[in-house]
Amino acid sequence: MPPKSTSKPPPSPGGGIKNMYLQAYNWVSAMLWLGVLARVVMIGWMDGLESGKVYEGTEKVCRLTQSLAGLEVLHSVLGIVRAPLLTTLMQVASRFLLVWGIAYNFPQTTKYSPAYSSMLVAWSVTEVIRYSYFVFVLGGMGVPRLWTWLRYNTFLVLYPLGVASETWLIYRAIPPASKMDEKYGYALYGILATYIPGFYTLFTHMLKQRSKIMRTKAQ
Numbered sequence: 001m002p003p004k005s006t007s008k009p010p011p012s013p014g015g016g017i018k019n020m021y022l023q024a025y026n027w028v029s030a031m032l033w034l035g036v037l038a039r040v041v042m043i044g045w046m047d048g049l050e051s052g053k054v055y056e057g058t059e060k061v062c063r064l065t066q067s068l069a070g071l072e073v074l075h076s077v078l079g080i081v082r083a084p085l086l087t088t089l090m091q092v093a094s095r096f097l098l099v100w101g102i103a104y105n106f107p108q109t110t111k112y113s114p115a116y117s118s119m120l121v122a123w124s125v126t127e128v129i130r131y132s133y134f135v136f137v138l139g140g141m142g143v144p145r146l147w148t149w150l151r152y153n154t155f156l157v158l159y160p161l162g163v164a165s166e167t168w169l170i171y172r173a174i175p176p177a178s179k180m181d182e183k184y185g186y187a188l189y190g191i192l193a194t195y196i197p198g199f200y201t202l203f204t205h206m207l208k209q210r211s212k213i214m215r216t217k218a219q
Contacts, residue, residue, distance in 0.1 A: 018080060023138045025071065030131035032065040037124035040117055049114040055107065062120060063099040070096070095123075097191065098166055102173050109172040119165035122158045129154060152210045159206070163199050167192055 039058045047053040073092055076085045098119070103110045110116050129150045136143040170188055178185030 019138055022075075022080065023135060026131040026134040026138065029065075029068065030128050030135065032061075032068070033124045033127040033131065036062050036065055036120060037128065040120045040124065044117055049117045050112050052111045054117045054120075055103070055111040058120060059103055059107075062123075063104060066095050066099045066123075094166075098169065102169050106173040106176050109176060110169055113169065113172065115165040115168040115172075118161055119169065122162035122165060125154065126158050126162075148213065152213045155206055155210075159199075159203060163195060167195050 036058055039061070040054055043054045043057045069092055072081075072083070073085070073089055075081045076083045076088045103116065129147065133143060133147055133151050136147060170192055174185050174188045177188055
């Protein structure tokens with residue numbers, strides 16, 4: 001799936017080991033995604049988005065950075081954060097599909113596609129904002145108004161960009177996937193079909209969340 005939903009409830013602030021762990025997790029995650037974003041921008045600026053250099057310079061670090069997010073499923077299971085398990089699992093699984101099932105397995109259809117770069121930009125900007133937002137919340141220092149605005153407005157552009165990029169990369173991977181195993185190709189077609197209702201459901205939900213948050217901040 002595309003950038004993660006802005007409606008995901010933030011962890012509860014407070015002291016203790018749990019709070020320290022969550023602050024460290026979110027800070028490290030924000031820095032890792034900032035590193036991914038910096039690589040995409042610098043390599044894309046110097047070598048172009050279709051040279052294959054962006055893929056070569058980011059694929060491994062992005063795959064490992066996204067794999068770290070698998071801990072969020074564990075966080076939800078253990079009740080460390082207030083996040084619905086099913087939603088978290090779906091979000092993490094969809095990202096795993098892109099980094100492990102598509103980009104890693106089918107470099108021939110991913111490496112030279114600008115959609116790979118646009119997907120990473122959508123993901124990394126979203127995650128830098130999201131994780132740093134949680135750092136502010138957990139630190140009990142209050143979230144800057146700018147960060148709240150970014151968290152509940154950037155999805156208007158980043159979510160469609162992420163969806164378009166992901167679906168294109170999945171679609172491009174279907175022919176080689178079908179050659180490996182016909183069932184693999186059919187499975188990817190099935191996943192593509194889920195993006196249509198998924199996009200509508202999540203995007204309209206985030207619009208409602210945005211309206212509620214913006215209305216509260218305006219008071």
